[in-house]
Amino acid sequence: MSRFRTVPALCVPALCVPALCVAALLACCQARLASQAQAAETRAAETPNVIVIMADDLGYGDLSCYGATELSTPNIDALAENGLRFTQGYCSASTCTPTRFSFLTGMYAFRQPGAGIAPPNATALVKPGTETIASIMKRAGYATGVVGKWHLGLGEGDAPDWNGELKPGPLEIGFDYCYLLPTTNDRVPSVYVENHRVDGLDPADPLWVGNKRPSPDHPVGSDPEVRKTLKMDWSHGHNNTVHNGIGRIGFYTGGNAARWRDEDLADKWVEKSVQWIEQNQSKPFFLFFASHDLHVPRMPHERFQGKTKLGYRGDSIIQLDWCVGELTKTLDRLGIRDNTMILFCSDNGPVLDDGYEDGAITKLGSHQPSGIYRGGKYSIYEGGTRTPLIAHWPGTIKPSTSDKIVCTVDFAASMAALTGQELADSACPDSFNVLPALLGQDDAKGRDHLLQQPNKGPTLALRIGDWKVLSYENAKPMKHLTYEKGPGKYELYHLADDPSETKNLADQEPERLKEMLAALEKIKADGRSR
Known part of the structure; x- marks a missing residue:
């Protein structure tokens, strides 16, 4: 059920209704509108804004609220201290594209052909007409936005139209707004996408993306002379097109005015998210904040570099914590913190050397990214899918720790329950309503299988x-x-x-x-x- 109802129009034939009757009718309408406005305010207080913050490659043991001692994450810790910290929280897959697909659609990604790690020129994996967590929230009257890493393909056909409309994409599956890293930061093209187009693209400098070197003189990380100039060396697999002094997966040319700098990605996600929240603060909103931290290449902003003794991987965790703090400060500033539910999670478990020489192994020390759990990213051991998961809603979710089994694939059905939306039998086929567990209710049950x-x-x-x-x-x-x-x-x-x-x-x-x-x-x- 939508939280806001429209008032039916009243047809009043002025020529056949006495003036006193018209005045009385108008007074009745005004009273009715005032009553409905008050009811809408009441519903707004009962149904929260929702922000899902999804970290990238963050392990169970990477946060101080989950036992890390080699670094501190005060902003995320505050969510846990004042909310519900899950000890058996999961993502549905141990790599990014499958988990993001399952989170959005409520369907295990192995059921969808082609739902492995998406290549640079992948087209839209989630097709228009698919029920998603975004379409559920939009149907409930929410403004819906996604900012950050997408990695679920854009457009249709053989490849995205990088110089034209990138459609279908998030806007065709329930989002009102998107500002994206279209693939991952280790894959080309290194540009932002806003809604249906590459942001800041100069038509005179068209963007080309391919899987073969476009010319013998095109700079690539595998060239020994180019490799000497890299500001972060590759260890395996990331030796194609060089951008910002770092080798990438895939090849691209052009689009120079639209290219980003790795160090600025987190700032951009915060900037765009804060703007969007400010623009939508007067109505219920759903924001998917899809962080790229701690995905490789780990190149945090200069102000975070060297802030931990764990190298750039640890510094990226601190940067992620800063992002969370900026979002919560915005909610406080706008006075909507108490009416906002935050779900913090990760897309998969941790990985150290994932293609770059960034000190993740040599500077690890006693830090245990997976905590006590075996494995990490790419594996089906617990370290691959058991990750930090925190639910925070001041005044509604009591501070506690939960051992209930919940998974990011369940967010769709749970948000449908939160907003009073019914799911069709064919929709979200692997998503369970675990809302009582997310709210920390005493009699709540989590999943019995996963x-x-x-x-x-x-x-x-x-x-x-x-x-x-x-x-x-x-x-x-x-x-x-x-x-x-x-x-x-x-x-x-x-x-x-x-x-x-x-x-x-x-x-x-x-x-x-x-x-x-x-x-x-x-x-x-x-x-x-x-």
Whole structure:
């Protein structure tokens, strides 16, 4: 149900209604309008603004409110201290595009063909007509905006029209406004997109994006002479087009007036978000603040560089905390903090060397990005998907810690419940209403099961209660950037006794393994879990 209703027009034939009757009717209408205005104000107080802050590559152990001792995150800690800090909060996948897809659509990304990590020229992954958390909120009468990293493709056809309309995009799936990093900061093109167009693009300097070197003299990070000039060296995979002294994935030319500087990204997200909140403060709003911190290349603003002893990765965490502080200060300044629900989360677990030599490993010290959990980004161990998750709403959510299982894929159904919107059977097929858990209600229940994925299937994991099964595509041992997989196609863990997933019980519990795998296959075959 929309929070604001329109008043039906009254047809009054002036020639056949006495003047006194008209005056009485007008007085009645005025009283009715005043009553409805008061009711609207009451509903506004009952239904909050909603801001989802999604960090990038932030691990369970990366914040001081989650046990980090090598740095301090006071603004995020304040959300946790005065809100609900989840110890079993999850994202749905251990890489960015799948989690963002699932967050928006309420559907596990493995069900969507092509929902792996999006390349530079990816077109819109979420098609117009798809129910999303944004369309749900818009239907409920909210202004809807997204600022920050998108990485879900733009446009249609073979490639985005970077010099024309980038459509479809966020505005076709429920958002009223967007200001985006279209891919990731390690992928080209290094430009901003506002609504349907590249911001600040000079038509005389058209933008070209491709997957092949456009000319032999085009500067690339793999060129030994160019590599000597880089301000951040690459370790693997990031040696194509050089921008801002850093090699990227992919190739692009032109668009020079529209190009950004890595150091300024966080400031831009805050600037645009604050402007948008100010413009929409008089009505309910939903903002998706999609931070790029701590994604590589980690190049925080100069004022944050060297502020921690953990290198640029630690400095990026401090920058993220600053962003959170700027948003909460804005809410305080506008007097709308108490009527705003903030959900803080991450798109996946941590990674150290993700393609650049930035000191993340050499300066790690005793810091544990995943906390006690195994693995990180790209893995289906707990460190890949169990991340910080905080719900904050002054006066409504009591300060506490929760062990309920909640996931970012559930935000869509939960926000539908918050705003009184009904979901069609076909909509958000894997999103559960965990609103009572997010609000910290005494009798609340979280999820009883959760599917976890890396980049895309068929490697998947399923948690049911305290048991978790991992199903791999093959039995080969594997050493990855953030984890090692031993021999065997299946792994089974009892998380209550073994949260770090060190004791594989697949051989000791054959019947349970069989039951868990059958449940996993059923979720895959059914096409939905809600």
